[in-house]
Amino acid sequence: MNIKKRVAVIGAGITLFRRRLKETGKELSFLASNMALESAGMTRNDIESVVMGTAPDAFDGIHMKSENLLDGAGATRKPYTHVYVGGGTGVFAPIGGWWHVASGMHDTCLVVCEEKMSPCFPHPQTAFRTIWDPIITRPLNPNLVWIFALEMHRYMKVHNIPKEHIAQVAVKNKGNALDHPSAQLAAKITVDDVLNSEIMVYPVNRLDISPPSDGACALILASEDVARKYTDAPVWLDGVGWSLDSSYWTNRDLYFPQYVAEAAKMAYKMAKITDPPKEVSFAEPYDPFTYKELHHTEGLLLAKKGEAPKLTVEGVTARDGDLPICPSGGLLGVGNPIAAAGLMKCAEAFWQLRDEAGKRQVPKAETGVCQAWGDLMQVGTVCVFKRDS
């Protein structure tokens, strides 16, 4: 496999992640894009193409939402593409940007992810009522927490994992988020706090879940020659992978996310990574629920099946551990404006690999892996970032 053009990340921007921001989706997109442009020393005129990532239109109640957001993202009179794979969109949007640049069709691409969940009344869960198969599942009137409880239960049962070990993820991530300036739910909590919080659907407690949020995030991608003009420290997007499993989630064993493993293998192959646990310095797997971080760490082939909880309890995945996981604070700590939260993980990799992560800095960060997940427990999207050497 010979990739036509190597792609670099040269700028990143992020808004505060909060609920009920006064800004519109356009304004959130503008704030993040503007910050990314400033960080790269660019103006809108230097941008050749724009990729937008945003999850269901139903949140904002705007049909063809990406068309409405485009001026906020700086895309007026430019080539503009909306890419979309449900919850996996946040890490997929930079993949869309990657092929815009790697194909040689564009020298630069501004990747913007926006989510504004708060307009959804009475709760964003209402929008999720329309993600089900209308004949087979919708009549059961399910909501997302139920099916994740099923998946979590299956994962715990197959590997005999105690809930205390899973709760440790919330403690770690909310703690990490204390150092993230955009964070919505940073906190110093204990395992007991998680176990004693309200049961949503057994075995999911309130503190196992990330909050709905509003926010936006942006990255600037550029081809190698253009990147060097703007920065001495580009971060390379050297591996991309994505995979979508069958719609019929009821026919799968939910204990292992095979689709994440397929996406990870694709991205590692491209990035020439043969031994992921050794070669990856830190990872940002998708953590909308506590167990998902563990599930995805295993899907990313960074831990053996069933061993991610043990690594967490032993502190291996802490920010100062051997394999830091979600040093940003993840969705559990920073917040979950769906597509923007996925891109926040890629922005974290960018800052980590440029030694710009401040108090969150992971020592000796050389290679970072970001991953998001979505649809009906169905899609995995993976990006591998490398430090310039």
Place this chain on the structure above:
Amino acid sequence: MTVAIVGVGCTSFDSVTPAVSFKEQMFEAAVKAYADAGVNAREDIQSFLTAAEDYWEGYSIFDEFVPDQLGAVLRSVCTIGGDGLLALSNGAMQIETGLFDVVAIEAHSKASDMLTFEGILTHALDPIYNRAFDAHPFFIAGLEMQRYLHETKTTREQCAQVVVKNKRNAIDNPVAAFPADMTVDEVINSRMVSHPLTERDISPLADGMIVMVLASEKKAKELSDYPIWLKGLGWCSDTPWLEARDWSAAGYTTLARERAYKQAGIKNPQKDLDFAEVDDYFSYKELQHLEALGICETGHAGKLLEDGEFHRKGAFPVNVSGGRLGSGNLLEGSALQSVLECVQQLRGHAGKRQIKNAKTALAQSWRGVPTATGCVAILSNEL
């Protein structure tokens, strides 16, 4: 660019299709396209892109429901929130990176499942500034048509002639949903929707699915005896604000064609192209788009149409397939319907509609009101 279309498949386009689900229709189009390309989806196709918008489908996160019937389970699949030509452009870029050799594109409409087309379209209007008008969003087309007629001195009758031409062309297109032999008077005297736009000026909704297989140069030569090469691709969005647009011209098309013509080395479109499939969501749009594409000067399209220039046997055939007006409005799928016609013509497979000695064609799309977004593709049967 060295990417080719090596397989095409579609269902017939119909006003209603109650007997089959969208999954069954998508399966039918996919199977035909894969057979046409001579590929096994589960082994040969590395990436799948579908063009879809959640509100059209009645689902949130529509891409959940595409992998099974496309043969794409546990493969690279994504949705492009745009029309079929934008999905095709992104598929072509994926191949150009060197990551994939064979990619499948899908675009569709199951419009007959919609109970409230007007309501859905109203949700596309800016929620703060425009939604409160409480009018059918086609008022935008009425205003735009009025402005276009005023600025360019194009006549109402010339717009009606677009409808007559395209519906008549559709008579020879076996998959078209709305072929008819209609008169200019019938168009003008049909129900008023938003002055001067009448009901027959508007392309009627239809159901239909289209799948295409793209391949890299090396793979295309292996797979196909008649690969159709993508010579140029451009896509662009003008401002989303109704208040800030030029209402007389299709600026998004001009921006998109500049990129596509540059890639394809097109200097004089009227001469370098043999025919075009352009978006005709509304009758006047065909004329406006032809002018934006530089196929004729601004204000000349109506006159040239009257002179027979754009008829099937004219000097520059336009929408020989019947376009949206004749084939049916397939929502995001109509863009691929334009490409489909180009492929069939360039292969020499267009039957009664065949244009003689066609070598280079143009397909152009627009996403409909209230957007100002569209794509342009240049296709050729010569590498």
